[in-house]
Amino acid sequence: MAIKAFLEQRQGHIVQSGIPQCSRPTIPGVMSQRACTYYGARWVLAPVRNSTHIVHAPADCAYYGQNVRKKNYLILSTDMNEKDVIFGAHEKLERCIEEAAKIFPEHSMIFVYSTCTSSQIGEEIKWVVEKVKEKVQKPIIPVEVPGFGGFSQSDGHHIAQKAIISYLSEYCKKESTQPFSVNIIGEYNVAGETRVIKKLLEKIGIEVICSYTGDCDADLMQKSTSAALNLLVCKSSGLLLAQFMRERYSIPFVDVSFYGLSNTVNSLKKISKFFGIEHKVEMVISEEYEKIRDKLEKYKKKIFGKKAIILLGGSRIGFMAGAFKEAGLEICVCGSQFGCNIDYETARFELPSALFIDDFNCAEIEEILLRIEPDVFIGGTREWYLAHKFGVPFLVFPQETKPYACFEGFLNMCEDLFKEIHAPVWRLI
């Protein structure tokens, strides 16, 4: 009832055909599923190994930012208090950076983040960084990510990329080009996916040098300049970096995705075409497919035609929609917290008649669950338990334990879908 009147405000964001309005501010007073810029930056930068991360803010920003994608990372904070907010905390930050360098001498770089509070009181972290650079003698990279900057975590992804770019342009020179080598950009090693992708690429004779940022440290970043090709997995969190590397180090990039069989096969073909090794690929593909075929068919039969809702972040929706369609799901609703026009266009190509929602919120999810009564819901942790309360099976993404990428990953995904949908609990309600 209330939702109908509310829809007026959100009309352009919920559409049955075409592309929804997106990249707009969220309406105040809703239970938004979006996060802040700082969150987006942590998502990208946290996995960088052998680096110190200092958050210039009250301690809680560091507390929440410690845990990224279900993994804990070492995190430091300047722990601002009332006095710091009133009188400024330049000196404190300066000392913190020096202390951090002393306590963790083995770390090869330092990231310094500013969040809401430090930005509002006008802390110039860039200035502080310049000031201590000489004393500390290691690269320090300022990351200015006030939570209110931009409309969602997507803006944080951009700023984090710019931070990596600033590091690369200052410290990493191109020495040579290594044949048959690639970097993966926008791949975060959720549940070991980087490992699976690497293994597959190795089979066709291609070496992965650096995976930004799932398998990444200062050394690998230096080496990554010698790659022959960049594979762009996530546009929202990788496009800038890929473009930069193309201009700076003349490394071309291709869009790829390893979610779903046809995506994986197409990506492998694209890559092998670039390197001129098409002959190897066909064999690897059929070999890998043979391995999973029997089990996959079994699961696919059991999930064929099930009605699904997918609500995921940005550039995932397009590729994932393809993968879920391949698994046999019928996708009725597709939405994203922070998708941009390109994301929705890719997804629309896969799903010509689905309902599209931009920046969905709790009330809308509840309404959709009631009206559509899906067989399965695919989304993030915050929607998980809500769906369960409606008696709807849920597949959480990013996933909990197993990789979903490539051939074996696709099998894992279908298996997880089967497990969720056919759990006896849904029949007992």
Place this chain on the structure above:
Amino acid sequence: MATKLDSPLISKANRHVTINPPKMCQPIGAMYATLGIDKAVPLVQGSQGCCTYVRYQFNRHFKEPVNIAVTSFHEDAAVFGGRRNLIEGIRNLVFRYAPKVIGVVTTCSSETIGDDIEAFIKEAYKKVREELGDEVAQSVFVVPIHTPSYAGTHVKGYDTATISYIKYFAKSKEPNQKLYIIPGMINPGDIEEVKHLLNLMGVEYSVLFDISKTLNSPLMPPKPLYPEGGTPWQELEDCANGKAILALCPHAGGTGASYLESEFGVKSILGPFPVGVENTDKFIENVASIYEIEIPEEVKVERGLLLDAMADTCQYTMMRRAAVFGDPDIVIAVTRFLCELGMDVKVVETATPSPTFADEIKKIFDEYNIEGEILVDSDLYEFEYLAKEAGVEVILGNSKAVEVAKSVKCPVVRIGFPVYDRVGYFRYGITGYKGSIWLLDLIVNTILDYSYPHDKLHQ
């Protein structure tokens, strides 16, 4: 993550940088309290992250959906103030969710720019009245809660929320015979356990900020808009007329209880958090003396069962080195219980600044002849260093303890909030005699699992 023992420790007191802080923000505490009120929604006046991160914590600990709204600060609001955001936010929330109580929880950004929340709320009421009518405007209570995170931790946030709500609602009327409880940031299972004890004592009571049902709700479609079971706002109004008010965790809720005593003359009792033998005894004695009743036989039996369990397992617990961290009241209570078990408590830490914490722990240490490190307003780096140095054999803390334990090479017993890497911990309380038995079993089984061969029978 691992600390190095060869380089000397710079203690937190002599250091500016905080490494792995185990403290959360004030708003999460305020939201914890708000979620315990019937048909209440916390409205975060700040950036989206302040709401998202908190919802993650709740989702992952309780495995429940939570209703938390946000006024979505973007650049304009952060510079020019959140007036428009709050007014529109309240209107949209009322329009959409028809809540009974809205707790406006401020954040760092909103406090730094000096938002005049009280004035904005007045304007919001005007807008709601104009657009949705008098009746709607009168049916909703909007309570401002000031929680800038640079001025305290989640414990202070809970405390601030309790006093904000009590000040807003409490009204002097006909006196009643009820015992009011402010639970603090404890689990649904803990609250159930306290209720169980009070039921055995036959006392009339009411738990303010009761999350025991709202954050542990059944799967019974159709899902109601709000989970059943929170404290009705009338109870908050009526607590001014109660017989006594008991703050289980003095750091989280003590201010609210003291306010009730000074303003309305309701007898207030602060703590102790009833874990272990002595603390639970004290809780029972306090309740018994307020109502001048005898301690019932069932309660005595439960006490006996706890003692029996302690006697059965003392061979495993005696002199075993332990370290504890977490919220001050919970840590104080658990430390006492560990001492009662004969354990050798080597490091005790809370990240929340507290004037009483060190003294309380010192008192327990003196009583049981223990020499351990006491850390206040510290971080997990220092805790890890000292725990490693002391060679502790078991660590008690929330899920953040896991990385520490890996480095120290010992097992973890999970207590407190949040526990997101195991299921079900919110269900089982560690309070009361029964809860203490559960905690004891947990500790001993963890130790057995970790350090005893599996092919031996333990007798």
